[in-house]
Amino acid sequence: MKPTDIPTRERIVTAASKLFYSAGIRAVSVDAVAEKAGLTKRTLYYHFASKDELIAAYLDGRDQPNLALFQRWFAEAEGGPAEKVAAIFTNLARAARQPKWKGCGFLRTAAELADMPGHPAIKTGIAHKKRVEGWLRDVLAEAGAASPEVLARQIVLLLDGAFAVVLLNRDASYMETAGAAASTLVKAALSAR
């Protein structure tokens, strides 16, 4: 493999990511991933021991970029913390109007693997949500909100609720309603001290 090439492993994860996100874990075969990556299944199994490992790699690859996006939207928004939090929802609403959008990959995977609580992919999902929640807690504490732990959890609940409801109804306006609710809760927590 020449250094200019995209490493095979990375190509597999990219292909898996697209397919798993768009159709779901169980609906996508390992053969399909291999074909999308432009190689044979046997080569895929040279790089990954099992489909489960591939699923975990798919979600691992989404953790950091997802969080970074939230942080960018928050940082770039005008106004106070309530407006900055609302901006995350506004940006998500815009993303959700794209036809390729299919909700939150972490939550959808957790829903699909609900009968395997110890699955590595679920652990990755938990870690991701914890990182989002922890980051929110920190910025809200810094902004002077009362009980930032509770507030961060409530915002995460609204976020994940919006993911689920918008996916079901295919109506991105729910994302904005969730943003308004989050905004209300942030304002209440700011005036409570």
Next chain:
Amino acid sequence: MKPTDIPTRERIVTAASKLFYSAGIRAVSVDAVAEKAGLTKRTLYYHFASKDELIAAYLDGRDQPNLALFQRWFAEAEGGPAEKVAAIFTNLARAARQPKWKGCGFLRTAAELADMPGHPAIKTGIAHKKRVEGWLRDVLAEAGAASPEVLARQIVLLLDGAFAVVLLNRDASYMETAGAAASTLVKAALSAR
């Protein structure tokens, strides 16, 4: 079939319901449903044209009982509307601590069938959530809350967020956090007029 027997069709739906809810749609084969119902796949296909039809029947059977449960919890709770709404979450938290609990069947099915927006099962899910939202809107309007439409949507968002988050983390305390947030929003809407 004697009148004392449970009708075959009903037995099939009951079996499908248990299996689909516990393991997910795609993880459960038609053979497995037939075996659980105590009959052959051929007989199952005598009563249902396809697996998709069976999936739809599974969710149809959950619509009415689920809503009735919410309504009972609301009606039996002490206190004002904020407390009654919170009671729904408290009762859900209790249910979520049971090991068999696997989140909301409608949302999990929607997540699994995210690439089939027109699927009958998804339509059933949309209708179910609309009924919950509509009922909440009516009782909140009657209680004198400001903008009951928005409030009902926000509560549904918290409900579905809690379903998703509790399922991921296997930590039912998120359900109570969501209840507290819903309570806060209801109180704000009651004092806003």
Next chain:
DNA sequence: TTGGAAACACTCACTAGTCGGTATACATAG
């Protein structure tokens, strides 16, 4: 020439759905 990376060809279990046929019940015609 050696060892990592890729491929071909395969196994075997399982999956949605189907073909043909059977047991029973209840008609109506002779």
Next chain:
DNA sequence: CTATGTATACCGACTAGTGAGTGTTTCCAA
């Protein structure tokens, strides 16, 4: 009161295809 017809409910055995995962071989760069 028998004989035939018809509809319901059921099942064993099958198909054609797909699923995850593997044994073995070939290629190629260092």
